[in-house]
Amino acid sequence: MFGKARLFDRNGDFMTTLAKLHPLIETTLPPSVTFDSGEGGLPRLRVDTPTATAEIYLQGAHVTCWQPTGEEPVLWMSRSSNFAEATPIRGGVPICFPWFGVNPEGPQHGWARITDWNLISATDDGTDVRLVFRLTDSPATRASAWPHRFEARYEVVVGSQLTLSLSLSVTNLTDDEVTFEEALHTYLAVSDVRETSITGLRGLLFSDLTETGFQPDAPLELTGPMTRNLVGASGDTVMTDATRQLRITRSSAANTIVWNPWDAQAATMPDFGDDEWTDMICVETANVGASWVRLPAGETHTLVTTYEVGPLS
Numbered sequence: 179m180f181g182k183a184r185l186f187d188r189n190g191d192f193m194t195t196l197a198k199l200h201p202l203i204e205t206t207l208p209p210s211v212t213f214d215s216g217e218g219g220l221p222r223l224r225v226d227t228p229t230a231t232a233e234i235y236l237q238g239a240h241v242t243c244w245q246p247t248g249e250e251p252v253l254w255m256s257r258s259s260n261f262a263e264a265t266p267i268r269g270g271v272p273i274c275f276p277w278f279g280v281n282p283e284g285p286q287h288g289w290a291r292i293t294d295w296n297l298i299s300a301t302d303d304g305t306d307v308r309l310v311f312r313l314t315d316s317p318a319t320r321a322s323a324w325p326h327r328f329e330a331r332y333e334v335v336v337g338s339q340l341t342l343s344l345s346l347s348v349t350n351l352t353d354d355e356v357t358f359e360e361a362l363h364t365y366l367a368v369s370d371v372r373e374t375s376i377t378g379l380r381g382l383l384f385s386d387l388t389e390t391g392f393q394p395d396a397p398l399e400l401t402g403p404m405t406r407n408l409v410g411a412s413g414d415t416v417m418t419d420a421t422r423q424l425r426i427t428r429s430s431a432a433n434t435i436v437w438n439p440w441d442a443q444a445a446t447m448p449d450f451g452d453d454e455w456t457d458m459i460c461v462e463t464a465n466v467g468a469s470w471v472r473l474p475a476g477e478t479h480t481l482v483t484t485y486e487v488g489p490l491s
């Protein structure tokens with residue numbers, strides 16, 4: 179079931195319109211997936227099914243929109259975001275890899291979010307739309323602060339049951355162990371961050387800019403800027419705002435990072451509107467810092483997170 183007409187070349191041999199879609203697209207697209215030129219002219223895929231819409235930019239394999247039918251958008255995007263080559267997009271789900279945070283030898287949060295990924299598979303089985311993106315080492319990455327040979331695959335599943343599943347697999351193609359950090363730095367849209375609570379983090383060791391400790395029994399609520407790194411396995415995390423609940427499940431993730439810049443930091447970021455901080459919260463699924471991934475030669479590590487929208491209970 180292909181969305182594009184079949185073509186025949188001069189010799190009568192079968193070919194598809196693939197090469198004409200975009201050099202980064204290595205597969206045919208089902209009718210529910212279309213390709214276009216997005217904001218800033220960046221190549222973009224759009225998923226449109228009876229149960230949800232989504233948008234993914236090939237730069238960074240960056241999911242910028244996921245909206246189940248009848249719901250407000252689940253992912254937050256800044257109205258001031260850049261959309262330009264090799265420039266981070268503010269919102270959606272940036273992929274931080276192979277490092278997280280500041281690195282004097284490279285871009286903040288690594289180069290995966292500002293590098294073009296290839297789309298290698300796109301399928302629609304009538305229930306789920308599944309897109310698989312691939313990123314491998316290149317002359318640029320081999321010259322970077324993380325020069326290792328690798329293959330990363332990123333699977334985005336837009337599900338019919340108000341779910342979005344994201345899975346990042348990294349394979350070590352070297353003959354030695356490699357280490358890396360990774361995060362799905364998800365920006366979630368909320369009605370008001372000051373009236374939002376997060377459960378499921380109880381007892382986790384946390385550190386932030388001013389304190390360390392164990393997350394208490396009470397739900398996490400924000401009353402000011404927060405950059406909180408919570409360490410350890412937890413059950414499902416449920417975020418509740420004034421309108422709905424969002425259940426977040428994770429696997430092979432040692433860290434959950436909760437971030438909101440609040441007003442003062444927001445005002446310092448050119449790609450973040452001064453008044454937009456009330457509408458968002460980042461709940462990031464990660465392996466960072468002391469929990470970085472140690473990956474033996476030839477092995478694969480897979481980080482998974484799933485979002486499921488539900489009504490207030």
Ligand SMILES: O=P(O)(O)OC[C@H]1O[C@H](O)[C@H](O)[C@@H](O)[C@@H]1O
Nearest residue numbers: 266286287363405435436437460
């Ligand atoms: O501006 P970015 O590079 O996208 O980073 C956005 C934010 O990411 C993380 O959550 C960090 O903990 C913050 O310190 C940082 O400000």
